[in-house]
Amino acid sequence: MSASLQKGISVLKEVIDAPIASYFSSCVHCGLCAEACLFYTETGDPKYTPIHKLEPLRRVYQQEYTLLGRLAKMLGLSKPVTDEELEEWKPLVYDSCTLCGRCSMVCPVGNDLVYMVRRLREGMAISGHAPDGLIDASKRAVEIGSPMGVRLPALKVQMGHVQKEIGIEIPLDVAGAEYMVLMSSMEIINFPEYLGAVAKIMKQAGKSWTLCSEAFEATNSGIQIGVSDIAGVLVQRIVDGAEKLKVKTVISPECGHAYTALRWEGPNLIGRPYTFNVLHILEVLDGFRSQGLLKTSGFEDTLLTFHDPCQLVRRGGVLEQPRNLLNLVAKNFVETSDPGKMNWCCGGGGGVSAIEEAQELRFAAFKIKKSQLEETGAKTLVTACANCRIVLEEGLEHYQMDIPVVGLTEMIADHLTEGE
Amino acid sequence: MMDHETPGHETLGERLAQQGISRRTFLKFCTAMATLMALPPGTATAIAEVLIKAKRPSVIWLSFQECTGCTESLTRSHSPTLESLIFDMISLDYHHTLQAASGYGAEKSREDAMQKFFGKYLLVVDGSIPIKDNGIYSTIAGRTNLDLLQEAAKGAAAIIAVGSCAAFGGIPNAKPNPTGAVAVSDIIKDKPIINISGCPPIPVVITGVLAHYLTFGELPELDDLGRPKSFYGETIHDRCYRRPFYDQGKFAKSFDDEGARNGWCLFELGCKGPTTHNACATTKWNGGTSFPIESGHGCLGCSEPHFWDAGSFYSALSMPASPLKLATGAVVAGAAAGIAVSIANRVKKGAAKSAHQKATIADLEK
Numbered sequence: 064m065s066a067s068l069q070k071g072i073s074v075l076k077e078v079i080d081a082p083i084a085s086y087f088s089s090c091v092h093c094g095l096c097a098e099a100c101l102f103y104t105e106t107g108d109p110k111y112t113p114i115h116k117l118e119p120l121r122r123v124y125q126q127e128y129t130l131l132g133r134l135a136k137m138l139g140l141s142k143p144v145t146d147e148e149l150e151e152w153k154p155l156v157y158d159s160c161t162l163c164g165r166c167s168m169v170c171p172v173g174n175d176l177v178y179m180v181r182r183l184r185e186g187m188a189i190s191g192h193a194p195d196g197l198i199d200a201s202k203r204a205v206e207i208g209s210p211m212g213v214r215l216p217a218l219k220v221q222m223g224h225v226q227k228e229i230g231i232e233i234p235l236d237v238a239g240a241e242y243m244v245l246m247s248s249m250e251i252i253n254f255p256e257y258l259g260a261v262a263k264i265m266k267q268a269g270k271s272w273t274l275c276s277e278a279f280e281a282t283n284s285g286i287q288i289g290v291s292d293i294a295g296v297l298v299q300r301i302v303d304g305a306e307k308l309k310v311k312t313v314i315s316p317e318c319g320h321a322y323t324a325l326r327w328e329g330p331n332l333i334g335r336p337y338t339f340n341v342l343h344i345l346e347v348l349d350g351f352r353s354q355g356l357l358k359t360s361g362f363e364d365t366l367l368t369f370h371d372p373c374q375l376v377r378r379g380g381v382l383e384q385p386r387n388l389l390n391l392v393a394k395n396f397v398e399t400s401d402p403g404k405m406n407w408c409c410g411g412g413g414g415v416s417a418i419e420e421a422q423e424l425r426f427a428a429f430k431i432k433k434s435q436l437e438e439t440g441a442k443t444l445v446t447a448c449a450n451c452r453i454v455l456e457e458g459l460e461h462y463q464m465d466i467p468v469v470g471l472t473e474m475i476a477d478h479l480t481e482g483e
Numbered sequence: 484m485m486d487h488e489t490p491g492h493e494t495l496g497e498r499l500a501q502q503g504i505s506r507r508t509f510l511k512f513c514t515a516m517a518t519l520m521a522l523p524p525g526t527a528t529a530i531a532e533v534l535i536k537a538k539r540p541s542v543i544w545l546s547f548q549e550c551t552g553c554t555e556s557l558t559r560s561h562s563p564t565l566e567s568l569i570f571d572m573i574s575l576d577y578h579h580t581l582q583a584a585s586g587y588g589a590e591k592s593r594e595d596a597m598q599k600f601f602g603k604y605l606l607v608v609d610g611s612i613p614i615k616d617n618g619i620y621s622t623i624a625g626r627t628n629l630d631l632l633q634e635a636a637k638g639a640a641a642i643i644a645v646g647s648c649a650a651f652g653g654i655p656n657a658k659p660n661p662t663g664a665v666a667v668s669d670i671i672k673d674k675p676i677i678n679i680s681g682c683p684p685i686p687v688v689i690t691g692v693l694a695h696y697l698t699f700g701e702l703p704e705l706d707d708l709g710r711p712k713s714f715y716g717e718t719i720h721d722r723c724y725r726r727p728f729y730d731q732g733k734f735a736k737s738f739d740d741e742g743a744r745n746g747w748c749l750f751e752l753g754c755k756g757p758t759t760h761n762a763c764a765t766t767k768w769n770g771g772t773s774f775p776i777e778s779g780h781g782c783l784g785c786s787e788p789h790f791w792d793a794g795s796f797y798s799a800l801s802m803p804a805s806p807l808k809l810a811t812g813a814v815v816a817g818a819a820a821g822i823a824v825s826i827a828n829r830v831k832k833g834a835a836k837s838a839h840q841k842a843t844i845a846d847l848e849k
Contacts, residue, residue, distance in 0.1 A: 070846070076835035128828045130820075189846055198847045205844045292842040 071190020096166035158421035162413030184289020211248035237273035245281035249449035260476030278304025283324035287414030295332035319374030349384035368441035371406035372448035411454030429458035496535035544578035549610025556683035606639035615663025650678035657791035682785035719756035722764035754781025
């Protein structure tokens with residue numbers, strides 16, 4: 064057994080906890096999770112059945128923590144997990160799982176399959192079986208500070224562009240501000256208009272806010288590759304930044320897994336509660352709306368629909384807020400089929416968009432989104448996650464569909480009542 | 484429907500009229516028969532219609548190695564009862580205990596009947612047949628039982644083995660079985676045989692089977708031991724009025740303890756009810772008065788094969804090894820195993836945890 068495999072197995076032994084033990088022992092092998100997974104429905108290949116993706120973890124559980132499994136292992140009746148097997152499982156654990164959590168919703172015995180995939184990735188990554196794309200992203204995140212290699216100067220350049228365009232100063236490192244705004248590197252590079260939108264909205268609402276030079280990146284490659292130690296390091300940066308500036312609330316940007324990492328996994332990753340609140344930008348905006356701090360005028364006339372980011376809506380619970388906000392500025396908002404918590408993933412979450420080998424599979428899986436969009440006949444697609452946005456854009460381009468994808472925060476900012 | 488035309492016999496109806504038995508009494512009999520055999524209610528009239536017209540079939544009754552208890556059971560049933568009608572339903576042409584004739588005259592009546600009604604008579608057998616040493620241990624008029632049975636069986640329409648001896652070998656067959664006693668079915672293989680087991684069998688069961696045979700012209704449905712299912716389909720235990728006590732775990736420990744006086748289950752005192760198929764608990768004995776368990780004694784299991792060799796009548800079928808203690812033991816053992824496994828798992832998980840080296844990006848590549 065190679066040293067890395069030994070470490071990986073040891074990690075798997077460590078991550079198998081009471082929930083995982085009860086999930087494996089209560090699985091009734093019904094296969095319902097297959098129909099919930101877009102990689103299965105769009106390819107028809109049974110290897111993409113979510114519970115099957117967990118086979119190595121199940122075997123370690125059985126061989127290490129069950130009486131019969133231990134006996135079988137002792138007698139040589141059950142084969143140990145090998146490097147070859149983990150390598151074979153790499154496309155199942157990474158390429159074809161966006162951690163979207165749809166399977167967890169349909170499991171009749173309530174098994175949280177995503178929870179398990181996330182834990183299996185811990186062992187996969189440590190034993191050296193993570194995809195190169197995610198390894199590189201994680202390295203950049205730790206070493207440079209952003210998975211896409213964005214450094215502070217690059218952010219400052221974008222801040223300058225935005226300031227010039229909208230004529231509002233972008234605050235940096237303002238201690239005591241109410242809100243600390245985070246960005247995803249996708250937004251810094253591809254969608255800087257998000258920053259301008261936030262600036263306009265904050266100005267209208269009269270709220271103090273700031274960016275932090277030591278913690279502007281919200282995304283968390285550690286969560287995607289599945290290494291809690293790395294995820295913890297990345298969360299700690301944000302915590303340090305927020306506590307240094309003594310802000311009341313940290314705003315997670317339009318990014319799904321950043322929200323999961325910061326809001327739901329963060330305190331466990333660093334081992335203590337935060338001294339500040341974490342909200343998604345849509346929660347903040349809907350809060351402003353209900354307090355009357357969000358004044359808009361005019362409506363979008365085109366037929367538009369909303370893509371629910373999995374981590375935000377299904378896994379995160381931010382379900383009503385995007386609808387409230389959309390209805391504030393759109394007259395022709397239609398839901399896709401399976402909206403809200405049963406939405407279909409864009410196909411690129413959970414790190415999949417960073418895995419080059421997975422691109423073809425990702426386009427195959429996108430067929431479900433394509434048909435959903437065609438059903439609605441929508442002319443514009445709104446979403447609230449920069450990763451979803453880029454994946455949707457790529458998918459639409461691949462299938463030659465001419466539908467613009469818009470971030471919800473920018474759409475709201477476009478309808479702000481000017482000058483008060 | 485079988486042709487019961489047996490020349491020389493008047494119909495059952497005529498016979499009953501001669502005996503002064505009213506149609507009403509007869510219908511009551513038919514209804515009782517239909518009910519006993521679990522036939523649909525309408526069948527009673529059908530039975531009556533058929534029976535009243537039926538020519539009484541000739542019956543040859545052979546008694547071999549037996550104690551005459553079966554005949555006693557039949558004849559001593561309370562009069563006037565349904566059972567007394569048996570002799571009006573059939574023409575009993577030979578029964579060496581009951582017939583008036585004796586010696587050569589008796590044997591002649593048997594031979595005459597066998598000849599006259601060849602292929603149509605019913606052969607009733609009680610008692611087992613000794614076959615050791617060429618069957619010399621029981622003879623009638625100088626002929627062995629074996630010889631007599633084989634001869635009589637040839638012309639029989641069907642054979643009714645009455646009592647556990649004829650059905651399964653019974654007490655003569657008990658160890659060490661010095662005479663080599665066997666059941667009718669061990670010897671005769673080419674005739675329909677119906678076993679009415681019991682030591683003795685319930686009179687009404689004999690009557691019921693005869694009525695069924697006369698009405699439908701065939702034997703009733705039988706279980707795997709050749710017994711009519713309508714009477715032997717369930718165990719004594721299934722139908723026992725003390726069953727609720729068994730279910731509650733209330734057992735008499737001796738024949739004179741509080742449990743016995745309270746009428747609790749006799750299982751621990753050796754009752755064989757759970758493994759015995761018979762109708763005692765429903766039809767009862769002595770004109771419906773009671774049955775053994777009702778009198779405070781466990782069932783002996785007399786209608787089952789080898790009942791005499793199945794251990795003491797007073798030892799329980801299986802002694803419940805104090806189920807509650809066992810359950811507590813099992814819970815304790817289970818909990819101990821659970822705790823042991825849990826500790827082992829915790830140790831293993833703990834070891835994995837303490838072996839944890841903080842993962843860095845350097846760990847991502849092999």
